[in-house]
Amino acid sequence: MIKPFITRKHQEKLIEWFFFLNGIVVVAILAGIFMLLLMNAIPAFREVSIAHFLSKPIWNPDAYDQPTYGLLPMLVSSLMVTVGSLVVAIPLGIGTAAYLSDVASPRVREIAKPAVEILAGIPSVVVGFLGIVLVGPVISKLTGTYNGLNALNGSILLAVMALPTIISLSEDALTSVPRSYEEASLALGASRWQTVILVKIPAAASGILAACMLGMGRAIGETMTVLMATGNAAEFPHSFLGPVKTMTSTIAIELGEVAYYTTHFYMLFAVGLILFIITFIINLISDIIFHKHTRLQ
Amino acid sequence: MANNIRMKAEHVDFYYGSNQTLKDITLDIYDHAVTAIIGPSGCGKSTFIRLLNRMNELVPNSKLEGVISIDGESIVAEHMDPVDLRRKVGMVFQKPNPFPKSIFENIAYGLKVNGQKDKGLIEQRVILSLKKAALWDEVKDRLHDSALRLSGGQQQRLCIARCLAIEPEVILFDEPCASLDPISTSKVEALILELKKDYTIVIVTHNMQQAARVSDFTGFFYMGELIEFDKTEVIFTRPKDKRTEDYITGRFG
Structure with a gap:
């Protein structure tokens, strides 16, 4: 008997992986979006404090002298x-x-x-x-x-x-x-x-x-x-x-x-x-x- | 027994769509007595009992012909609201169906929807109903626990208590012991015998011994027809129809 190129067992494994990857893509996208937001949000707080962001009652990024970023x-x-x-x-x-x-x-x-x-x-x-x-x-x-x-x-x-x-x-x-x-x-x-x-x-x-x-x-x-x-x-x-x-x-x-x-x-x-x-x-x-x-x- | 007729079915036909499930049923239900309806599965006995409090109206495409009356008045008369009828004709179902509320609330519900606002009175009636349903001693310390935590037999007695609380005159039991164990069954049966003193009772059962034990009158349904109706001892000792005899001797069913 000729041994097939891919055995049935491997075939099963491949299919399993295929569906696993499909499933994981959605989770990866979600995690990716979160990371993207997080990575881009962090630099915002180099000049402005988190306390400023969370407590200031004004959002005025275009102010000439002192821009405020109140949420x-x-x-x-x-x-x-x-x-x-x-x-x-x-x-x-x-x-x-x-x-x-x-x-x-x-x-x-x-x-x-x-x-x-x-x-x-x-x-x-x-x-x-x-x-x-x-x-x-x-x-x-x-x-x-x-x-x-x-x-x-x-x-x-x-x-x-x-x-x-x-x-x-x-x-x-x-x-x-x-x-x-x-x-x-x-x-x-x-x-x-x-x-x-x-x-x-x-x-x-x-x-x-x-x-x-x-x-x-x-x-x-x-x-x-x-x-x-x-x-x-x-x-x-x-x-x-x-x-x-x-x-x-x-x-x-x-x-x-x-x-x-x-x-x-x-x-x-x-x-x-x-x-x-x-x-x-x-x-x-x-x-x-x-x-x-x-x-x- | 000198009994008065309480409810009456005259030439009742009932259809689900084009399927006729009851054919020309004529039957009297006597006051302060237990009337048992027996017959094999699918014979129309549950359909019949559910007509007596107009529960079958909820089924789409159903049609009733003939007359069912209570105290001489048609239950579908113009001024007879199904809500009023059901206050008079209570029902206990095959499967215990307490609400997902506390034991207390389950019984108080019927009083509240009927406009009772007096808290003290509601409490009295809840206690009285539980006592009448022989459940009080088992639940008196946990009235505010969920009713769903009771055993099946207790749940069924709770459903009976709930039904008693609104003080109906007729109580319909639709195979009340079908999902209960033998001990719970005997408790419910004892209760039915006790309730007979104050209420008119109709019970559907596929358990012939149960019919023999608790009822005064028995009707045998087969394929949507009422084959025979008589005093229970007559039905079980000297049935007139061959089919009744075959059924009660266990030759089919």
Whole structure:
């Protein structure tokens, strides 16, 4: 018998390695991005202290005599639009999910579910455009502000963008609540709404929470929409009706025109690193909650 | 026994889509008695009992024909809300299905959804229901533990307690012992006999000995039809139909 060039055992090993490499690529990219951000962020602190970065309430890299690189204005801005968007998106998202899973007829569900998924696919620049031509003027009319490009506008748009995630994952969580809970509740003379609110939503709580966290991750990292709709004034935000400049907008606007290898340049990477860490933690938490949830089923 | 008729099924047909699962069922359920429904798997006995509190309405594409009535009133009458019906006609399911809440909350739930706000009263009723369901001594020190940590038999008695708390008049048991061990089964059976004094009981079971032990009346279902309905001792000693005799003597099923 002729010995084959590659034995079956080696073949198996090769295939195994091939898939291992595929799997590791994603992890390597993630680690690579983190390292890139970290390596570029470190030089930022040769001239400016970390304390300065974390505590100064002003971001003014172009100041003639004493440039300041305070993270706080944009961090607060980002948190404002994110929290604002969640205040809108969570009740609306859970309500829609409960409607889809428990009230809607099969026909309505067949139309509404793909609609929700298509909503997720709308390019962020289109949403931002709507913010400028539709939401902005409406806010301006209602509140008497100059142009309606402010944190409130960004919150509303981000809510629209976070909704599909929240709706479809919450709906999944509600649908996976054992039918026996629902039957038990109805048999005790509870109405359908009482059953949804008092039994199904609490039973699906961890899945819904994970959905909201993922929606939050989506909102905080969103760039184009907030860049277009929030006014981008580099000042410390005071109210939802004032313009804000988020971390993402700051990077997107300034990285294009900054002189390379200056403190300002490296500072933008530091901002990116903070953003990376925040979204990483949010995703990690939602992942942990979600796995706890699926294990309980 | 001079019993009044409490619920009545007259010429009931039931369909899942185009599949007819119950054919022309006519059956009386007597007050303060245990009515057992027996029959082989798939004979329609669970479907029948779930019609009595309108649980089958949740199944899409199902259709009911004929009349089911309680105290002479159709259960699908205009003014008869399913929620009101289910407060009157309670149900215990095949698999214990406590909520993922505490023991206390499981029982208080039914009271709360029925608009009871008085905390003291809720507590009294929880305790009373647990005592009636012969579970009080086993759980009195851990009312606020998760109900999911109880054993299967305890969970089932909790579900019975939960059902008793809203003070129904009729209790439907859908194979309540199907997933229980023999000791838990005998506890639940003793409980059913005890509850007969205050409630009207319908029990579905595929365990013929159980039907013989606990029931006053027995209906034998086969292939969606009610083959025979009579006092339990008649069914088990002098069945009129050959199929009933074959089933209870264990020749098929």
